[in-house]
Every structure is written in structure tokens, then in C-alpha cells.
Amino acid sequence: MKIFKFRIKSMTIRIWLIFTFIIIIIIFLISLLYLYSFRYIDKNNHIKDMKAYHDIILKDDDFNHPPDFTKMRNLINVENFIVNFNHGEKEIQYVNNPTNNSLPMNGSPGAKRIDWISSFAKNIKSETQFRAYYDKVEYLIIISPIKNTDSLKSYFVTYMPYYVDNKFLYEVILIGMIFIIIAFITSKLVATYISKPLKKLENYTREIADKNWVEPIKIDNDDEIGKLARSMNIMQKKLKYADENEKIFLQSISHSLKTTVMVIMSHAQAIIDGVYIDSPERTAEIIKDESIGLEKKIKQILYLNTLEYTLENNLESEKNKSMDLKDIVSDMVDKFKVVSDDIKWELETSSCIIFANEEKIKVCLENILDNALRYAESIIKIRLERNDNFAVVEIYDDGKHIDEDSIKLIFNHMYKDKTGNFGLGLAISKKIIDFYNGTIEAVNREKGVSFIIKYPLL
Incomplete structure (x- = not known):
């Protein structure tokens, strides 16, 4: 089966x-069911017709001149005879058959057949219908007791x-072959109809994999294939957006790092060269400050x-x-x-037990506090x-408002403020908070900005 699947790739x-x-x-x-049903029905029809023929002869009580029904398809091979039993001895009496005008000769296959059939009549007390096989041929048999003037046991x-x-069998085979040919052609049409959109999806997926942002x-179709196509269009749109933002981010961060270098x-x-601002010490301080900033960005x-991996890694958990x-x-405020x-700090806290990685929570709060410290004018309040x-x-600073746009x-790592600085710290904080099923948002106050963070309690 595996070899079959391997070879047929289409x-x-x-x-x-x-x-x-x-x-x-x-x-x-x-076909099998139909043949079985036909044979069952056909056999029953033969028996019914033979029973009617049998009853007509008994009713007329004229065994020498039975009616001729041989033109009926079901009665072509029908034959009759009378068997008499006299003190254990059996005698076959001729009945004028439409198909035979004489009894078969003794010892012939026909005589043996009649002798075999008559042997069933010995113990029959009322009309009996049955089927039996003789010489690999099935026979339909009806035996009825009849009155005899000689007080013998007689049976018709x-x-x-x-x-x-x-x-009929050949007709069924021929019809079956016709249906198989029709099915063969129909299945080809159905297979082509089903696979055609799948081939389109295959080519579309390859274009997406190569980042060739083609038309949707x-x-x-409103079926599963149509839903898959719509989902892939949405996927391409999101991947295209992420790819474009990633390029912008890489270009911008490269420019920022290049400028610092x-x-x-x-x-x-x-x-x-001995050409410096103020003094060698001041120039060295500028180099040091820029190096610290560069190190921080890197x-x-x-x-x-690596944050997403470390958050989800089993060892980290x-x-x-x-x-x-x-x-x-x-501790972070201290x-x-x-x-x-030069900044006034106000702290108002109550005990709140959470379940998380302490190092990640410290990184998250450190980035928010560092951002507040960068923009605060005189005060930072933490509650x-x-x-x-x-x-x-809630971490509040009395700095300038953030544009509503x-x-x-x-909190997007692609975001760049007016000074050209990227919000990587805020993006890191949001990723950590999201991992622990929390939320973070920035709110402009009457004066200043508040960052509100929510962590689920243990």
C-alpha cells in the first residue's frame, strides 16, 4: 500500500x-444483489405457474388430456406423471404430457429421474412443494395425493x-460494463473538478513561500476548499505586512546602529588626530555613552x-x-x-502574589520604569x-503626552518615536506580559502618561 501511494503522486x-x-x-x-433477487423471484414465479398448472389438471381430473401451457416461458420444460403404490410396489402411470408423448424407457436417464422423484411421494399425506437436486440439476417438484378407484395410494x-x-446474466454483465465505463469517465471529471482548485492553491502557496506577493x-466555492483559499489570502496579507515591517525595522535599526558606530x-x-571637543576626557565620555547605548540596543x-523561546521552553518554565x-x-524603585x-518618586503598594519568572518580571518593569524616567520632568508615581x-x-510620569495615533x-517593536528611537523595551515588556495572560496599556492623563499593567493573581 505504501509503494502504491509512493508511486502515484498525483x-x-x-x-x-x-x-x-x-x-x-x-x-x-x-449486480450480485440483483442477480440473487432475480433468481429468487424468477424461481418463485416458476413455482407459482407450475402450481397453477398442477391445480388446473387436478381440478379438471383429466390426466389424459392436460391443457397445453408450454408456450408460457415458465412452463416450457414442465412434465407430469402419476405414481401408484400397491403393497410396497411402485408403478408409474403415463400422463399425456404436452412435451413428451411416452414414458422414458427403463434404465434410461429419464426413467431414473422419474424413479428418483417418485420416491419422495411414498410418505406424503398432503400436497407438497419442494426443490431437490439430481445429477447437479435443480428440480421444482409438486406432489399431490389423488383418489384411486382401485384403493391404491396414488400421487400426481x-x-x-x-x-x-x-x-439475463449476460445482459446484467453488459449493463454493468456500461456503468463501469460511465463511472470511469465520471470519476475522471470529478477528480479533475476537485483537484483543479487544489493545484491553484499549491501554486499560490509556493509563491507565498518564495515571498512573491501575488494577487489574492x-x-x-463555499466549501472547505473555498474557506481554505480565503484563509490563505488572509495569511498572505498578514505575512506580507510582517515582511514589509521587518524590512523597515531592519533598515531602520541598521541605520540607527550604523549612526552610533x-x-x-x-x-x-x-x-x-588631536582634534576633539572640549577635552580628550569629554570626547572619551561621549564614546563611552554611545557604546553603552549601542550595547543596550544590541x-x-x-x-x-530569543524571548519567545525562553518563555515557552520547558527548562525556563x-x-x-x-x-x-x-x-x-x-526593589526596582530603589x-x-x-x-x-532630580526625580521625585512616590510609591504606594500592597501585597499581590503572582506566579511567574522573577527575572522576566524584573525585565518587564525595568523597561517601563526606564521609559518613564526618560520622559519624566519632575515626578514618577507607582501604585x-x-x-x-x-x-x-500603574506607573505614572509627568512627561509629555503620547500622540493618539x-x-x-x-508596544510594537517596529515603532519608532520622533527622535528615531525604537520601542524595543516596551515591545519586550508587552511580550512578557502577554505570555502570563496579562495586559498593558498607555493612557494620557491631564498631565503626563500612565502605563497600566495587569497580572493575574495566583
């Missing part, structure tokens, strides 16, 4: 063969050999690229544990206070509270 041919095979089996079974016998009508495929190289060259890119979010928030003497089944963290895009 779906059209496989569908064609399967349809043809199934239809042939159905026609074969129907009507019998007939039953042969299957081979002409058009299949008007150029700044570092130009200031380094300035030190070598780490964020690498972290974002073993590090998940229950923790009090209050302790993590307090670290940021050290580097922001942690329980709300229904969630721990809600951009407020829903800032």
Missing part, C-alpha cells in the same frame, strides 16, 4: 482511481428442471529575538514560582532612585493594588 489520479474503484465495487455488489406429480437464464487567489569612530579618530535585539509583586516593585536624584483577580501596577503602536 492527487488527480489517486482521486480518479479511488472513485472508480468504489463505483466498481458498488456496481459489482448491486408435476416437476420441472430449473435453469438460470444465462441471457480567487476560488468562488559612526559617532564612536569619529570621536575616536578625533582623539587620534542586547535588546538579541533578547527580543521550571524557574516560574509564586512571588509577591510588592517586593519586586520596591535601584532607579540611585540614578535619578500597586489588587483589583478583582488581577494585580494592577501612536499610543497603541508604542
